[in-house]
Structure formats: structure tokens, C-alpha cells
Amino acid sequence: MRRGLVVALLAAASVALPHAARADGIVATCTASGVTAPCSTSWYRSDVTVSFILPGGSSNPQGCGDQTIATDTAGTTITCTVAVSGTQCCRLDVTIRRDATPPDVTAVTAARPPDANGWYNHPVSFAVSGSDATSGIASCATVSYGGPDSASASVEATCTDNAGNVSAAQRVSFQYDSTAPTVTGATPDRAADANGWYNHRVVVTLAGSDATSGIASCDAPAYAGPTSATASVTGQCRDKAGNTSAPFTYALKYDSTPPTLTDLAATPLGNGAALTWRASSDTASITIARSVAGTSSTRLYSGKPRSAFTDGKLRNGVRYRFTVTAADAAGNAVTRTILVRPSSPLLAPRTSAHVHGAPRLKWRPVAKATYYNVQLWRRGVKVLSAWPHRANFRVRSTWTYLGRTYRLQPGTYTWYVWPGFGSLAKHRFGSLVGRSSFVVAP
Numbered sequence: 187m188r189r190g191l192v193v194a195l196l197a198a199a200s201v202a203l204p205h206a207a208r209a210d211g212i213v214a215t216c217t218a219s220g221v222t223a224p225c226s227t228s229w230y231r232s233d234v235t236v237s238f239i240l241p242g243g244s245s246n247p248q249g250c251g252d253q254t255i256a257t258d259t260a261g262t263t264i265t266c267t268v269a270v271s272g273t274q275c276c277r278l279d280v281t282i283r284r285d286a287t288p289p290d291v292t293a294v295t296a297a298r299p300p301d302a303n304g305w306y307n308h309p310v311s312f313a314v315s316g317s318d319a320t321s322g323i324a325s326c327a328t329v330s331y332g333g334p335d336s337a338s339a340s341v342e343a344t345c346t347d348n349a350g351n352v353s354a355a356q357r358v359s360f361q362y363d364s365t366a367p368t369v370t371g372a373t374p375d376r377a378a379d380a381n382g383w384y385n386h387r388v389v390v391t392l393a394g395s396d397a398t399s400g401i402a403s404c405d406a407p408a409y410a411g412p413t414s415a416t417a418s419v420t421g422q423c424r425d426k427a428g429n430t431s432a433p434f435t436y437a438l439k440y441d442s443t444p445p446t447l448t449d450l451a452a453t454p455l456g457n458g459a460a461l462t463w464r465a466s467s468d469t470a471s472i473t474i475a476r477s478v479a480g481t482s483s484t485r486l487y488s489g490k491p492r493s494a495f496t497d498g499k500l501r502n503g504v505r506y507r508f509t510v511t512a513a514d515a516a517g518n519a520v521t522r523t524i525l526v527r528p529s530s531p532l533l534a535p536r537t538s539a540h541v542h543g544a545p546r547l548k549w550r551p552v553a554k555a556t557y558y559n560v561q562l563w564r565r566g567v568k569v570l571s572a573w574p575h576r577a578n579f580r581v582r583s584t585w586t587y588l589g590r591t592y593r594l595q596p597g598t599y600t601w602y603v604w605p606g607f608g609s610l611a612k613h614r615f616g617s618l619v620g621r622s623s624f625v626v627a628p
Contacts (some may be wrong), residue, residue, distance in 0.1 A: 211241030212250075212266055212278040229321050229349035230255075230284045236264050241276065244268035255282045258320040285349035289318035291326070291356040294343045302428030305361045305399050306339075308332075316345030316353060324348045335363045335398040363427035367396035369404070369434035372421075380517030381470075383439045386410070390436050394423030402426045413441045441516035445469040450510055452526035456620050458498035459526040465491055465512045473511040478504060500528040532603060532622040540625045544583050544594060547601060549619055551577040555605035559615065563600045573610060596628040 216225040217235045225236060238250040250266035260283060267277040293315045301307045309332035316326045326345040339362040342355040375389040387410040394401045405421030417440040423431045446466040453460040465472065469491045476497060477483035487495060491512075500506060505527045513519040531550040535541055547560060560579045562570035569592050572579055584593045603619040 211244075211270075212268065212276055213239040214266070214278055214280045215239070216280075216282070225280050225282070227281065227283070230282065231286050231349050231351060232284075233286075234282050234284055236280055236282065238266045238278065240266075240268050241270065244270050244276065255284050258285050258287055259283065260320055283321070283349075285318070285321040285347060285351060287318075287320065288351040289316045289323055289345045289347040289353045291316045291343055291345050291353050294329075294341070294356055294358045296360070300361070303399075303402070303426045305363050305427035306331075307362075307364050307427040307429050310360075310362075312341055312343065312358065314343040314345060318345075318347040318351075321348035321351075324350075331360075331362060333362065333364060335365055337361050337363075337398060361399065361427070363396075363398040363425060363429065365396075365398065366429040367394045367401055367423045367425040367431045369394045369421075369423050369431050372434065372436040374438070378439075380513075381515045383441055383516030384409070385440070385442050385516045385518050388438065388440075390419050390421070390438075392421045392423055392434060392436075394425075394431060396423075396425040396429075399426035399429075407436075409438065409440060411440065411442060413443055415439050415441075439516070441514065441518060444518035444520040445512045445514045447510065447512040447520045447522050450522045450524050452508060452524045454526055454528045455496070455498070456530040456532070457502055457528060458496060458500050459506065459508070459528050460494070460496045461508055461510065461524070462494045463510055463522070464493060468514045469512045470515045471513050473513070475509045475511075477507045477509070479507075483507075483509065502529045503527065530620055530622060532601070532620040535622075535624040537622045538625060540627045542627050544581050545624060546578055546580045547603075548578045549603050552605040552616060552619060555607060555616065557606040557610055558619070559604045559606060561602045563602075564597060573606075594626055596626045598623055598625050 214225045215222050215237050218230050219232045233254055233256045235252055235254045237252045240247060240250060246269040248267045249264060250268065253264050255262055261281050263279055263281045265277065265279050270276060291314060295313045297311045297313060309330055311328055311330040313328060314326035316323050324346045329341045329343050331339060331341050338359055340357050340359040342357050344355050345353045369392050371393050372390050379385045387408055389406055389408045391406040392404040394404050402424050404423040407419035407421045409417055409419050418435050418437045420433050420435045422433055445468045448464045450463040471489060472491050474487040474495050475483040475485050486497060505525055507523055507525055509521060509523045511519050511521045530537060533550060534548040535545050557573055557575045560572045560574060561568055562581065570585060570587050581594060584591060600623045602621050605616040605619060607614045607616065
């Protein structure tokens with residue numbers, strides 16, 4: 187009754203059955219996962235039970251009982267034959283394909299090698315391949331990765347077979363860092379030479395940080411010129427993934443050119459010397475030192491720029507070495523030296539010299555002087571005042587001064603010289619040229 191009813195229903199509904207599900211009045215149905223339907227040539231992913239509905243009046247059925255396919259197969263054929271009115275006339279072949287086993291992912295391969303040190307630093311795709319023993323691979327999805335940054339990044343890949351089974355996900359781990367590092371600071375290899383200025387080659391080492399792959403290296407740029415108050419060096423850091431930081435600029439002041447110091451001159455004075463020179467406008471300080479052969483130098487001055495200096499603490503007849511150093515704000519310095527032997531501007535006779543007879547007094551000429559006033563003193567009393575036009579004067583054996591006659595007698599005499607300018611009547615005198623003494627021998 188059941189089979190007849192099914193046949194009647196199928197005929198009444200004019201159901202279109204898959205190929206080979208019906209022949210010569212024999213109908214085949216397949217039950218899989220609790221659902222009964224005409225048998226299909228598609229793949230089944232579970233056990234399949236094949237049942238046949240025979241036509242009326244059939245006899246001697248062969249292979250027409252229910253049969254269950256419980257193993258994977260690329261094609262198992264079940265044949266049902268019956269006789270009608272005693273004649274073997276009807277046959278139906280049903281081929282079942284079953285694949286209930288998921289495929290395997292056999293390889294997940296990156297499309298390119300890592301960018302640096304085993305790290306990827308921009309999106310990478312992975313090719314996926316798989317295998318399936320029964321229905322074969324239908325597709326394996328290509329996967330790609332573009333972040334986030336991670337030392338343990340991963341992708342999961344699957345394949346699908348022709349029966350619609352999906353493989354277990356296969357995970358592939360790798361390192362990914364697409365974020366550039368940052369420069370955190372810069373350190374010169376030494377302190378500035380003077381007042382924040384460098385005056386010879388300086389190396390600046392950069393430091394950086396990177397959150398994922400870490401710092402691989404940072405630049406150490408050097409600067410050695412040209413001179414500039416706004417000099418700078420620029421460098422970058424790189425992480426282990428091959429990313430490069432934005433350029434970092436370190437500002438500094440650089441001057442390797444010393445100032446100029448020219449026209450150093452020394453004028454001997456009595457018990458002293460007057461120095462003059464020319465220094466360039468970038469001079470920040472002047473230092474003056476003095477030394478005598480065989481002795482250490484004495485610093486006389488160190489301070490703001492100047493162009494002259496007078497040392498009045500010398501001994502006549504001794505040769506002195508003066509050293510003048512000009513330095514700029516960057517610590518660059520230039521040094522010049524000069525030798526000078528101070529002497530009294532009163533040249534003869536020498537101080538405290540013993541003379542016989544009337545001496546000739548000589549002194550160093552004074553620029554633009556038109557005359558001189560010479561005074562001679564003995565025992566605290568002025569005994570002579572003369573007005574020669576040249577830088578010398580002879581003292582006579584006898585002379586008259588202020589109406590009194592004097593004789594050059596044995597003893598000590600002190601003499602003074604002043605320069606005069608213009609006409610004698612104007613009485614325009616300069617500073618004392620010098621003071622000295624001589625002794626008239628008995």
C-alpha cells in the first residue's frame with residue numbers, strides 16, 4: 187500500500203525527478219539527515235539510504251531492497267530490476283556519491299618574503315592550498331593581513347571540497363609592524379666648546395623608540411662646518427621591521443674660524459711698555475700675558491675687547507715677551523707675541539752714572555714737540571732751567587740762573603724734562619718726559 191501510494195502521489199503531482207531516479211515505472215528515493223527526497227547525482231555529506239518503489243504487478247525484484255551508503259565514495263551504483271507479468275523488463279540504476287569528510291589545508295604560503303628581519307611592514311596576502319580524497323577541492327580562499335601591529339600576528343585559512351565540506355581553520359603566525367618608529371632625542375658626543383658654540387667637529391647620536399619590533403638603528407650625523415649660528419644636523423631611526431622615522435633635526439651653533447689680530451706693536455717706556463693692536467669685530471675677549479726668559483708667564487689682563495694696554499711695572503733694560511690673545515664667543519683664539527725692552531726716555535747719562543766734566547743730557551724726542559724745558563736740581567734746590575729746541579742739552583761747567591752763578595761741583599744732580607708745543611710764549615707743556623740723575627765725580 188505505501189509504495190503504491192507514493193507512486194500515485196508522484197504521478198499526480200507530475201514531480202520532475204533527477205536523472206536515473208525513475209525508469210520503467212521504478213522510482214528511487216534517498217533518505218539523508220532525516221530528509222527523504224528523490225535521489226540526486228549531487229554529493230551527500232551524510233549516510234544515504236536508497237529505497238525503491240516498484241510498479242504494480244512487478245515480481246522477482248533483485249537489488250530493490252533498502253540499501254545504506256555509510257562510507258565516502260566517489261560513486262557507488264545500486265541496480266534494481268523487476269519482472270512485470272513474468273517478464274524481466276524493468277531496471278533502474280542509482281549512483282550515489284558521498285563525502286562526509288572535510289578537506290585538509292595543506293599549505294598557507296605568503297605571497298612574498300618578510301620585509302626585514304622576519305617582519306612584514308605592509309599588507310601581505312597568503313595563498314592557500316588543500317587536498318580532499320573523495321570529492322576534491324572546490325576552493326581555498328586567499329587571505330591577507332594589513333594590521334594591527336603584532337609580534338604574534340596570524341591569519342586563518344580554510345578550504346572547501348566539492349561536497350561543501352569546510353576544512354578546519356589552519357592558523358599561520360608571523361610578525362607585523364607597519365608603524366614607523368619615533369626619534370626621542372639627540373645627544374652630542376661632547377659639550378659645546380664655549381658659550382653654547384662648537385668650534386670643531388661634533389657627532390650627534392639620535393635615540394628612538396618603537397612599540398612593536400623595537401629600534402634597529404639610529405643615525406649619528408656629524409657637523410664640521412660651515413660656520414653658522416643656526417647650523418643643524420638631520421637624521422632618522424629605523425625599527426627592526428624596516429620602517430623609518432620622520433627626519434629629526436638637531437640645532438646647534440658652530441664657528442671654527444678664529445678672529446683676526448693684526449698690527450701688534452710695542453713702544454718702550456721708562457719702566458714700562460705701551461702695546462697697541464687691531465682685533466676683528468667678532469672678538470669677544472682679550473687676554474694679555476707677560477713673561478721673561480726662564481720664568482712662567484703672568485696674566486696682566488683678561489676681559490672685554492680693547493686695542494691698547496700699558497704695563498708700567500717693568501725694569502729698564504730687561505727684555506720682556508708680551509702675548510696677546512683674541513678669542514671669539516665660540517672659543518676660537520688667535521695669539522700674537524712681541525718682544526720689548528723698556529728704557530728710560532732720558533737716555534744719557536744713564537741713571538746714577540758718574541760723569542767727569544760737563545755732561546750732555548739726552549732724551550727720547552716727543553712727537554710734535556717744538557721745544558723742551560730742562561731743569562737741574564741739587565740738594566732739593568733748582569739750579570738750572572733751560573729751553574732747548576732739540577732733544578739734548580749740554581750742561582756747562584758754570585752758568586747763571588736767576589741772577590746767580592753756579593758751578594758744576596762734585597755731587598748728585600737730578601734732572602727733569604718736559605715737552606713744549608707751539609710757541610714758547612704760550613707755555614703749552616706736555617707730561618713729564620722723565621726724571622733721572624747723575625753724579626759728578628770729584
